[in-house]
Amino acid sequence: MSAAVLDSHTHAWGRWPYRPSVPDPATRGSLEQLLFEMDANDVEAAAVVCASIEGNPDNLGYVAEAASKVAAGRLHLIADLDCTWSATYHSPGAPERLERLADRYPLAGVTHYVETDNDGWLLGTEADELVAAATERGLLLSLALGPAWFSDLCTLASRHRGAVFLCHHLGGLSAAGSAGMAALDQVLAASAQPNIYLKASGFHYCSQRPWDHPWHDALGVLRALAGAFGAGRLCWGSDFPASRPFCTYRQSLEAVRTHAEFLATTERDAILGGNLSGLLAGRRTTTEEKR
8 A cells, every 4th residue: 555645835826826827817726726636646635835926815715715615634724924925024023923824724834935035034033933833833834945044944943942844845955056056055954953844845946957857956956955854854745836837746746756766665655745744743733732
C-alpha cells in the first residue's frame, strides 16, 4: 500500500489573478480545479495558502466556504496575514489581527509574504508577539521569504522553540550562478534550528530553466537542502494553480517522487506526505491540549 500523499502548498481563487488574461478566469484557479487534480493524482489532503491578490479581496472566505461544502477534512486553511499586498504589511496590531482570523475560521496556519529586502521586522517585538500568539493557537507559520531573511528567522525560531516555521519554495533559493550558491549557505545555516522546515515546492522558481521539467538544477538545490535539514523537515508542495504556466500538477509531484533519485523510499514518503501529516496532527494536538 502506497504512503499517503499530502500537498503542503496550493492555492485556489474565484478569479484568476495573473496576467496575461485567460479565457476562463472564473474556473482556471478554482477550488474545483484543485480538487480535480488532487483526485486525479491520489493526493489525500492539501494546505491551501490563501492570497488575496488581484480580483480576490476575500480569498480566505472563498476557500473556507467552498472547502466546507465540497471537501470537508481534505483542505487545511492557511490564512494570509499582513502580506506584501496588504495595507497592514508590517504595521502594528498583527497579533490582534491573527486572533480575529483564528476566532472566525478553522485555520491550520497563517502565511506571511515579505518583500525581497529584509527590513528587520522579524527581530522586532511585533513578530515575537505574533509568533507567540500563533503558537498558543497551534498554528503553523508558513513564510514566503528569501535567503536574506534566514539569519533573522533563525534568531526568531530560537526564541520560540514551540513554533513551527514552514518556509516556501526551497527557501526562495535560485540555482543561478555564484550568487545563488552564496544564498544557499544562508538557508543551509537555518538547519541548525530544528523548528524550521522547508517546502520542496516551486522548483520552477528556483531553476534557470523554469519550463524544463524536472528542473535538474533545482533538484540539486533540493539535494543540498535534504543533506542539511534531513528529509524529515521537507514537505512537498505543488504550488498549483500558480504553477500552471510551467508544469502540470503531476509533473510537480513526479519531480520528487520519480526524479529525486538521491532520496531513499522512506525519505520520499516522508517528504510527499508523512512530514506534513505529522505537523498537522501535532498542531491539532497542541490546540486540543489547551482547551
